[in-house]
Amino acid sequence: MNKRLINILVPLISIVLGLVIGAIVMAVSGFNPVDGYMALWNGIFMDTYTLGETVRQITPYVFSGLAVAFAFRTGLFNIGVEGQLIMGWLAAAYVGQAFELPAIIHVPLALIAAAVAGALWAFIPGLLKAKLQVHEVIVTIMLNYTALHVANAFIEMISGGGERTDKIHESASLRSEFFESITDYSRMHWGFVLALIAVMVMWFILEKTTRGYELKAVGFNKHASQYAGMNVSKNIILAMVISGAFAGLGGAMEALGTFENMTKLHASTGIGFDGIAVALLGANQPFGVLLGAILFGSLKYGGLNMPSEAGVPTEIVSIVIALIIFFVASGYVIRVALERFGKRKEVK
Amino acid sequence: MKKRKFAFALSGLLALGTILGACGSKDETEEKDTNTGTEETADNFSVAMVTDTGGVDDRSFNQSTWEGIQAFGEENGLEKGDGGIDYLESKSESDYVTNLNNLIRRDFDLIFAVGYALHDAVDEIAGQKPEAQIAIIDEVVDGRDNVASIMFRANEASYLAGVAAALETKSNKIGFIGGMQGAIIGGFQAGFEAGVAAINPDIKVDVEYAESFTDAAKGQQIAKRMYDSGVDIIFHAAGGVGNGLFTEAKERKQKDPNANVWAIGVDRDQYDEGKVNDDTNIVLTSVLKRVDVAAQEVAKLAQEGNFPGGETITYGLKDQGVDLADSRGAITEENLAKIEEYKQQIIDGTVVVPEQPEK
Numbered sequence: 001m002n003k004r005l006i007n008i009l010v011p012l013i014s015i016v017l018g019l020v021i022g023a024i025v026m027a028v029s030g031f032n033p034v035d036g037y038m039a040l041w042n043g044i045f046m047d048t049y050t051l052g053e054t055v056r057q058i059t060p061y062v063f064s065g066l067a068v069a070f071a072f073r074t075g076l077f078n079i080g081v082e083g084q085l086i087m088g089w090l091a092a093a094y095v096g097q098a099f100e101l102p103a104i105i106h107v108p109l110a111l112i113a114a115a116v117a118g119a120l121w122a123f124i125p126g127l128l129k130a131k132l133q134v135h136e137v138i139v140t141i142m143l144n145y146t147a148l149h150v151a152n153a154f155i156e157m158i159s160g161g162g163e164r165t166d167k168i169h170e171s172a173s174l175r176s177e178f179f180e181s182i183t184d185y186s187r188m189h190w191g192f193v194l195a196l197i198a199v200m201v202m203w204f205i206l207e208k209t210t211r212g213y214e215l216k217a218v219g220f221n222k223h224a225s226q227y228a229g230m231n232v233s234k235n236i237i238l239a240m241v242i243s244g245a246f247a248g249l250g251g252a253m254e255a256l257g258t259f260e261n262m263t264k265l266h267a268s269t270g271i272g273f274d275g276i277a278v279a280l281l282g283a284n285q286p287f288g289v290l291l292g293a294i295l296f297g298s299l300k301y302g303g304l305n306m307p308s309e310a311g312v313p314t315e316i317v318s319i320v321i322a323l324i325i326f327f328v329a330s331g332y333v334i335r336v337a338l339e340r341f342g343k344r345k346e347v348k
Numbered sequence: 349m350k351k352r353k354f355a356f357a358l359s360g361l362l363a364l365g366t367i368l369g370a371c372g373s374k375d376e377t378e379e380k381d382t383n384t385g386t387e388e389t390a391d392n393f394s395v396a397m398v399t400d401t402g403g404v405d406d407r408s409f410n411q412s413t414w415e416g417i418q419a420f421g422e423e424n425g426l427e428k429g430d431g432g433i434d435y436l437e438s439k440s441e442s443d444y445v446t447n448l449n450n451l452i453r454r455d456f457d458l459i460f461a462v463g464y465a466l467h468d469a470v471d472e473i474a475g476q477k478p479e480a481q482i483a484i485i486d487e488v489v490d491g492r493d494n495v496a497s498i499m500f501r502a503n504e505a506s507y508l509a510g511v512a513a514a515l516e517t518k519s520n521k522i523g524f525i526g527g528m529q530g531a532i533i534g535g536f537q538a539g540f541e542a543g544v545a546a547i548n549p550d551i552k553v554d555v556e557y558a559e560s561f562t563d564a565a566k567g568q569q570i571a572k573r574m575y576d577s578g579v580d581i582i583f584h585a586a587g588g589v590g591n592g593l594f595t596e597a598k599e600r601k602q603k604d605p606n607a608n609v610w611a612i613g614v615d616r617d618q619y620d621e622g623k624v625n626d627d628t629n630i631v632l633t634s635v636l637k638r639v640d641v642a643a644q645e646v647a648k649l650a651q652e653g654n655f656p657g658g659e660t661i662t663y664g665l666k667d668q669g670v671d672l673a674d675s676r677g678a679i680t681e682e683n684l685a686k687i688e689e690y691k692q693q694i695i696d697g698t699v700v701v702p703e704q705p706e707k
Contacts, residue, residue, distance in 0.1 A: 053446060149559060156529070163464060163530050185476045187445065258442055263465060264528060266401060266561050270440060304443055307436060308450045311429070314403075314437045 043305025080140025082272025088248025096168025118248020510543020
């Protein structure tokens with residue numbers, strides 16, 4: 001089969017499948033699927049406000065997706081993005097409210113603090129994996145809970161027993177009046193530019209540097225890499241730390257953009273866990289992650305409008321969105337199947 | 349390879365766009381029809397609410413607010429939807445602003461924001477949309493003329509629950525499960541402890557916080573530990589966490605019908621949650637926070653054009669904004685009379701209930 005044809009067919013089939021099955025779910029539950037999808041569409045693209053908010057929603061997903069993808073590419077399964085993101089959020093919120101500095105220093109400082117906090121939180125499982133062969137999945141999962149409660153305790157300490165940290169100073173904020181004016185007060189902020197830069201950075205590290213090559217090599221085959229003279233444990237730790245830094249920056253997006261402070265969390269934010277799906281959607285490629293985050297974030301945000309405009313309950317919305325994402329992700333399966341099928345024919 | 353994937357994903361997005369676009373245009377006329385349908389009731393005063401992450405069926409104050417709004421809707425012949433009554437559920441903290449905005453754009457005259465977690469979102473939106481009227485429950489938003497803050501003296505009703513627990517306990521061990529530590533739940537704890545101490549100062553209340561409002565498993569775990577240690581009455585002020593308490597108590601009662609385990613509900617009358625079978629129930633009473641009454645009242649005020657913007661309204665025992673639920677025979681007549689005495693004393697002001705637990 002023609003490669004180009006496959007390229008066009010596979011996503012078309014998978015998205016249509018997702019939409020159709022989603023429509024069936026809505027119809028069976030007694031809701032009008034056309035209204036539902038219309039509301040979803042409006043929720044994403046209706047006006048500048050929803051567009052701005054959609055971008056806002058996408059931004060942290062890019063970072064959490066990159067964090068997961070980076071670890072995947074280096075043979076590690078970082079489920080702790082959630083926790084690293086929370087630590088980054090906390091660090092950025094703290095730096096944002098505790099110091100008064102000119103914006104040119106304050107913003108970078110808060111971002112660096114977030115990246116370092118996320119990196120430190122990921123350093124622990126990296127170290128344990130490298131030195132003691134403790135599986136990173138277990139450690140990172142457990143550290144998610146630890147992060148949640150540590151952050152809550154810190155918020156209480158910083159705010160003197162309150163529920164939330166003070167608002168960050170304006171000099172640390174990523175929001176801008178310009179975006180507010182063109183998007184009718186949406187919470188869109190400069191973070192999306194940083195997200196794009198982060199995509200470039202990850203691509204550069206992995207594809208253009210020796211270190212990136214080593215990281216990938218260790219991921220492919222630890223023993224071969226060691227035999228080739230690479231320092232395996234150092235590379236494992238480094239991979240986790242870079243992954244954690246991306247996650248921490250995702251937290252900074254919430255601290256410096258969306259919320260401009262941090263409230264005690266009752267439960268995980270979900271952004272870190274969704275990052276796993278985003279990374280898989282994007283096939284662990286930096287630019288793929290960007291597209292995965294755009295799809296994921298848009299659906300998530302647009303879905304909020306479905307109960308409001310079409311009366312579809314949030315539970316059904318979750319199912320419909322999950323179905324669309326499921327079929328887009330399984331598009332790769334369809335593709336592989338099609339290609340295999342084509343190849344076999346050629347051999348014969 | 350990379351290029352191919354990029355192109356593939358991009359085309360996927362485009363395809364999604366075109367398909368959704370097609371859906372959209374087909375439906376536009378239909379949408380307009382429904383709009384004109386609701387315009388007949390346009391003079392009606394419309395009310396909506398945004399839940400916190402607990403959702404509208406949390407069997408707690410989100411649900412209670414919605415019940416109040418529904419009652420208001422029934423009185424005024426409003427239906428669910430634009431120009432009537434409606435709610436939006438928030439799945440994460442970042443949804444609060446969006447949901448509030450959504451409702452304002454749909455021209456609801458009054459919007460309830462349920463729970464202290466919505467403080468920042470309300471503050472932000474109220475500044476951007478000065479024409480909107482927002483009422484926030486369980487939190488005070490200062491300095492906004494278009495925000496009414498509704499607070500409850502839950503400590504007063506908790507005091508009565510403490511009195512009831514201390515009178516009814518057989519093991520002289522009483523437990524308290526809190527949600528997240530802080531001023532709101534602190535009020536419940538302080539009132540409850542003071543109530544227990546008023547009857548029997550020797551009883552020490554076993555206090556544990558779940559650090560969550562949703563984790564029912566955690567609630568069950570804490571309840572199990574408390575019941576195992578001999579506690580026979582547990583009061584929870586922890587939203588969905590309390591469902592774990594009810595589960596644990598019901599399981600114990602099911603295994604052993606003579607087990608002396610009781611739970612005290614919160615926010616709504618949680619009698620239904622404690623049903624073991626037709627004649628057994630483990631709910632002693634519930635600390636009522638009549639969010640429904642408050643929501644209905646504030647809606648009425650706003651409808652009459654007297655929206656209490658910029659003010660803080662506090663509901664206590666005196667205004668029947670908080671109370672104890674009907675115990676349905678679980679508390680003896682004699683003890684009920686004693687509880688009534690304390691209630692009167694609080695209303696008269698002879699008993700002052702502490703607002704925060706001693707550190």
